[in-house]
Amino acid sequence: xxxxxxxxxxxxxxxxxxxxxxxxxxxxxxxxxxxxxxxxxxxxxxxxxxxxxxxxxxxxxxxxxxxxxxxxxxxxxxxxxxxxxxxxxxxxxxxxxxxxxxxxxxxxxxxxxxxxxxxxxxxxxxxxxxxxxxxxxxxxxxxxxxxxxxxxxxxxxxxxxxxxxxxxxxxxxxxxxxxxxxxxxxxxxxxxxxxxxxxxxxxxxxxxxxxxxxxxxxxxxxxxxxxxxxxxxxxxxxxxxxxxxxxxxxxxxxxxxxxxxxxxxxxxxxxxxxxxxxxxxxxxxxxxxxxxxxxxxxxxxxxxxxxxxxxxxxxxxxxxxxxxxxxxxxxxxxxxxxxxxxxxxxxxxxxx
Numbered sequence: 357x358x359x360x361x362x363x364x365x366x367x368x369x370x371x372x373x374x375x376x377x378x379x380x381x382x383x384x385x386x387x388x389x390x391x392x393x394x395x396x397x398x399x400x401x402x403x404x405x406x407x408x409x410x411x412x413x414x415x416x417x418x419x420x421x422x423x424x425x426x427x428x429x430x431x432x433x434x435x436x437x438x439x440x441x442x443x444x445x446x447x448x449x450x451x452x453x454x455x456x457x458x459x460x461x462x463x464x465x466x467x468x469x470x471x472x473x474x475x476x477x478x479x480x481x482x483x484x485x486x487x488x489x490x491x492x493x494x495x496x497x498x499x500x501x502x503x504x505x506x507x508x509x510x511x512x513x514x515x516x517x518x519x520x521x522x523x524x525x526x527x528x529x530x531x532x533x534x535x536x537x538x539x540x541x542x543x544x545x546x547x548x549x550x551x552x553x554x555x556x557x558x559x560x561x562x563x564x565x566x567x568x569x570x571x572x573x574x575x576x577x578x579x580x581x582x583x584x585x586x587x588x589x590x591x592x593x594x595x596x597x598x599x600x601x602x603x604x605x606x607x608x609x610x611x612x613x614x615x616x617x618x619x620x621x622x623x624x625x626x627x628x629x630x631x632x633x634x635x636x637x638x639x640x641x642x643x644x645x646x647x648x649x650x651x652x653x654x655x656x657x658x659x660x661x662x663x664x665x666x667x668x669x670x671x672x673x674x675x676x677x678x679x680x681x682x683x684x685x686x687x688x689x690x691x692x693x694x695x696x697x698x699x700x701x702x703x704x705x706x707x708x
Contacts, residue, residue, distance in 0.1 A: 392631040393418045395428065395442040397618070398573045400492070402651040409638050415631050423572045424529050432457060437625035441632035444621045447531075447688040449488045450481040452621065454690070458487040459622040465633040468640025468658075476617060476657035488619035489636055490657035492592075492648070495685060496532045496614040497674060498607040499576075499594040504585035511610045512536045515586065516559075520566045525578045526588040528570035530702040531688050532614055534560070536588060539611040545686050548694040557701045564708050579604055591674045592654035598672075606674035613677070613685035617657070 392409075394401075398421040406417045420439075422428045425448040432439060432452075444452060452458050463469065466489065469477075476490040500509050507519065515524060515536065526533055535545035537556040547553060568584050569575075575589040576597035587594070597604045620639075622632050638644060645661035653669050655676060656662050662670065669675060677685075691698065 388416075389628065389631075390415050391418060391440075391628055392416070392635055393420075393438060393440045393626075393628065394635070395420050395422065395431070395439045395623075397421060397443060398423060400443070400618075400652055402647055405639070405644055405647055408644075409635060412638070413631075413634065415634070417635075426530065429457075432623050436623070437627060439623045440626040440628040441635060442621050442623055443491050443618050444488065445688070446479065446481045446617045446619065447690050449619055449621060450690045453482065453487055457624050459624055459626055459629060460486050461489060461622060461636075462629075462633055465630065465637075466640070467637040471640055471642060471645075471658045471660040473657050473659045479617070482619075488621050489640075491618045491620050491639070492652070492654040493615075493617040493657055494591040494654040494675070495616065495677070496527060496529075496535075496588060497591055497594060498609055499579055499587040499589055499597055500605045500607055501579055501582060501585050501601070501603055502605050503603045504582060509586060509607055512540045513611075515566065515588065516540070516563055517566075520586055522566065522568045523585045524566045524587065525569045525571055525575045525584045526567055527575065527590070528572040530698060533588070533705075534698060534701065535614050535688075537563070539609070539614075542611075545614055546689045546691055548691050550694075550697060553694070553697050553701060557705065560701070560705045561708060564705065570706070576600070590654070592652050594674050595653040595669070595672055598674075606672075608673070608677065608681050613681065615682070615685040615687050617687075 392415050394417055396419070406419060409415065410417055422431065425445050428442060428444065429448060429452065432442065463485070469489065472490050476493065477485055482488045498509060505519070531545065534556060537559040538545050538547050540559055541552065541555055543552055569578060571578070575587050576593040578584045579587045579597045580600045594606050598606065620636050622629055626632055639648070640658065642658060642660035642664060645656060645658040646664040649656040649661060649665060649669065653672070653675050
């Protein structure tokens with residue numbers, strides 16, 4: 357082949373390569389309409405669903421994770437226009453609405469809303485679901501490796517037992533762990549009295565020797581391996597730990613559960629809002645929601661998906677608690693200016 361022909365061919369190949377690169381997974385291009393920037397809790401969405409969505413739509417999912425609501429809020433506040441879709445817990449949805457950090461959802465563009473159970477819709481943090489739609493729900497509870505201890509644990513108060521020194525994994529979550537101390541004191545997890553919060557701080561200081569690890573990402577790992585005897589963990593993590601290690605028992609603390617509901621939200625200035633709404637529709641399909649619940653067995657608000665679940669999941673009281681247990685539980689609320697006190701107590705506690 358002549359050199360001129362070779363040169364022409366090289367130019368053609370370079371043009372093709374450049375074109376393909378522009379149409380491929382260049383996730384940094386914000387003007388690329390085939391992108392979804394998704395921000396979610398870690399260990400909360402199966403890769404197979406991301407792959408399926410990409411294959412069906414041609415939309416590239418740029419997936420990032422966080423470990424706490426506070427981390428999620430900080431990143432969205434400091435990087436506006438970065439994320440198209442995020443997952444936010446009930447009380448945090450309320451905070452984000454008040455701070456004008458969310459876009460209204462075009463409910464006409466989202467399919468599958470009718471699959472959501474009535475008890476998960478139109479809640480106090482977003483009464484008309486203008487800004488949020490249910491994703492998953494659940495609780496924080498106690499999981500015990502019964503082979504590691506020879507005494508009963510029935511309450512939050514039992515976590516202070518000196519026999520559990522350096523033997524507990526707890527969530528790396530400010531409101532969840534502070535809620536344990538408040539419940540031990542017989543108070544609400546939404547306490548705003550500074551004097552009571554000071555008491556809670558002192559209770560946490562005496563609990564600290566028993567805590568081996570703070571872990572919100574995968575606390576089940578230490579329970580399964582037997583590195584700790586007890587965990588204060590998300591209910592889905594406890595259910596997964598049980599599947600791996602039958603010695604693990606779920607305990608509903610007698611003081612009452614910390615309940616939560618996670619929700620899809622669209623951050624203000626989302627560059628690909630329509631893609632976010634398309635993904636919500638995708639996740640509300642019963643068969644897709646079932647896949648999510650199979651992999652991460654939290655309480656599923658999608659009633660049509662629950663019908664498809666294996667009986668072993670539906671009958672797990674840690675995932676779907678009895679009515680009286682649920683009614684004794686409590687959801688977090690925005691505590692307003694008292695958040696500053698919570699932040700200081702948590703920071704001091706972690707640094708002890």
